Amino acid sequence: MASGADLIAQFAAITGEQHALTDTALIAPYLRDWRGAYTGASRLVLRPGSIAEVSAILALAQDTRTHIVPQGGNTGLVGGSIPDESGNAVIVSMSRMASIRALDPVGNTVVVEAGCTLQTLREAALAADRLFPLALASGGTCQIGGNLATNAGGIAALSHGVARDLCLGLEVVLPGGAVINGLRTLKKDNRGYDLKNLFIGSEGTLGIITAASLKLAPKPKGRALTWIGVASPAAAMALFHRLHSDAGSALTAFELCSARAVDFAVRHGGFRAPLAGRHEWWVLAERISAYSVEEAETALGSSVLAAIDDGLAEDAVIAGNGAQALAFMGLREAMSDAQKPEGLSIKHDISVPVAAIAEFIARAEPLVELAAPGARVVCFGHMGDGNLHFNVSQPKGGDAAAFKARSGEVSAAVHALVAELGGSFSAEHGIGRMKRELLASTHDPASLALMRTLKAAIDPYGIMNPGKVL
Numbered sequence: 001m002a003s004g005a006d007l008i009a010q011f012a013a014i015t016g017e018q019h020a021l022t023d024t025a026l027i028a029p030y031l032r033d034w035r036g037a038y039t040g041a042s043r044l045v046l047r048p049g050s051i052a053e054v055s056a057i058l059a060l061a062q063d064t065r066t067h068i069v070p071q072g073g074n075t076g077l078v079g080g081s082i083p084d085e086s087g088n089a090v091i092v093s094m095s096r097m098a099s100i101r102a103l104d105p106v107g108n109t110v111v112v113e114a115g116c117t118l119q120t121l122r123e124a125a126l127a128a129d130r131l132f133p134l135a136l137a138s139g140g141t142c143q144i145g146g147n148l149a150t151n152a153g154g155i156a157a158l159s160h161g162v163a164r165d166l167c168l169g170l171e172v173v174l175p176g177g178a179v180i181n182g183l184r185t186l187k188k189d190n191r192g193y194d195l196k197n198l199f200i201g202s203e204g205t206l207g208i209i210t211a212a213s214l215k216l217a218p219k220p221k222g223r224a225l226t227w228i229g230v231a232s233p234a235a236a237m238a239l240f241h242r243l244h245s246d247a248g249s250a251l252t253a254f255e256l257c258s259a260r261a262v263d264f265a266v267r268h269g270g271f272r273a274p275l276a277g278r279h280e281w282w283v284l285a286e287r288i289s290a291y292s293v294e295e296a297e298t299a300l301g302s303s304v305l306a307a308i309d310d311g312l313a314e315d316a317v318i319a320g321n322g323a324q325a326l327a328f329m330g331l332r333e334a335m336s337d338a339q340k341p342e343g344l345s346i347k348h349d350i351s352v353p354v355a356a357i358a359e360f361i362a363r364a365e366p367l368v369e370l371a372a373p374g375a376r377v378v379c380f381g382h383m384g385d386g387n388l389h390f391n392v393s394q395p396k397g398g399d400a401a402a403f404k405a406r407s408g409e410v411s412a413a414v415h416a417l418v419a420e421l422g423g424s425f426s427a428e429h430g431i432g433r434m435k436r437e438l439l440a441s442t443h444d445p446a447s448l449a450l451m452r453t454l455k456a457a458i459d460p461y462g463i464m465n466p467g468k469v470l
């Protein structure tokens with residue numbers, strides 16, 4: 001921070017001292033990411049309660065060249081919300097700006113402040129007989145501002161799109177304090193450049209999102225969930241083609257999970273395996289109905305039965321009631337955290353064209369074995385979007401340090417294959433601190449140069465989330 005106690009006092013005067021945390025014990029949770037992979041330092045966490053306060057913070061920050069790290073629910077998986085170790089940055093936590101300003105069930109729009117959690121917004125939409133379709137396992141903690149800043153994807157992106165597709169407009173405070181008031185709820189609006197898309201996915205490096213206008217959908221009258229055992233990723237692809245053809249946009253999730261990912265979630269998440277028999281691969285699929293639960297179940301059931309008859313799937317079970325549906329989804333959502341007790345793991349959040357999923361898995365597994373013999377691939381993710389979490393856990397009972405030493409080689413092999421197949425090494429989690437060098441060394445030079453030009457134009461003193469993305 002530019003200069004010690006005086007500057008802290010000036011910032012604290014903006015929010016009021018009760019919302020300016022300086023006590024190390026109170027600050028500690030803001031300095032460590034969800035996975036414990038990144039820790040940083042800071043002497044001040046500000047918790048503004050209004051857009052005027054955010055504007056005053058960014059005006060003072062620019063005047064004093066103070067670095068700012070915006071933070072939402074701190075569930076990001078690439079270290080984007082954690083300051084560096086210098087202690088020079090101020091964290092701006094958006095948790096107090098959490099109100100839903102307006103919800104229009106006729107126009108299917110909602111205007112919500114950045115600090116509102118995803119779950120709170122989803123519940124408010126359901127109470128108005130609407131659906132806010134973004135669905136992440138971190139929904140109880142992550143915030144709408146963070147979802148937009150990372151362009152989050154999640155389980156329902158297959159039919160409803162990612163955060164970007166659900167956003168109509170943004171209110172953003174720029175470095176220096178100027179406010180962009182773009183909270184439009186219009187579906188059609190072609191007045192000049194679409195600025196909101198600059199800030200979506202910018203991971204706090206261009207400004208602070210304070211509110212958003214978002215799309216809602218009618219609440220489906222029924223949904224049906226199924227776990228399906230399949231023999232291979234190739235079979236899963238054929239099954240996806242079948243279910244998608246049958247349901248169209250009513251197929252709202254198609255998740256592929258390896259037997260190991262299911263085993264870990266059963267072992268460490270307290271869930272039951274979906275079926276008694278052993279299957280090498282599993283699919284979790286959801287179909288919705290505009291009419292009724294029965295219609296959703298019948299339609300999904302007949303598609304799945306036909307797929308089994310045709311040899312595309314081995315066995316299946318459809319959730320018989322709400323509690324079972326929760327358990328089905330819970331098993332899938334537990335997969336990320338269930339890797340922790342198995343030791344060190346290397347994460348890859350990749351996407352490839354959907355048609356290349358089976359080839360990717362078939363070629364990536366031997367590459368991992370070559371780079372780190374005995375390592376355990378734990379693969380699960382949003383197959384319908386071509387997005388897999390191709391994670392790698394250390395060998396059972398193996399040496400964590402030796403495994404860690406191989407991590408660069410493992411990731412380089414996986415990412416080289418992803419590039420060969422025309423994919424992305426950052427599908428839905430962003431760049432943050434984790435993938436900054438990778439972006440710089442692999443991305444198209446003209447795109448990188450334009451990103452740097454835009455960053456310099458909007459944030460000329462580089463105060464916004466330095467060391468992230470670029």
Ligand SMILES: Cc1cc2nc3c(=O)[nH]c(=O)nc-3n(C[C@H](O)[C@H](O)[C@H](O)COP(=O)(O)OP(=O)(O)OC[C@H]3O[C@@H](n4cnc5c(N)ncnc54)[C@H](O)[C@@H]3O)c2cc1C
Nearest residue numbers: 072073074075076080143145146147149152153154204209
């Ligand atoms: C169990 C679990 C499951 C997950 N599943 C998914 C998934 O399925 N799909 C998916 O996409 N992600 C997933 N994530 C990752 C994470 O939840 C998302 O990236 C989420 O969008 C981050 O929101 P957040 O509020 O926690 O943001 P944070 O972690 O606080 O911040 C993330 C980034 O956004 C910036 N930021 C935060 N708020 C603002 C703001 N108001 N203005 C400007 N910048 C801001 C931060 O500076 C940082 O760079 C998962 C995470 C966990 C722990």
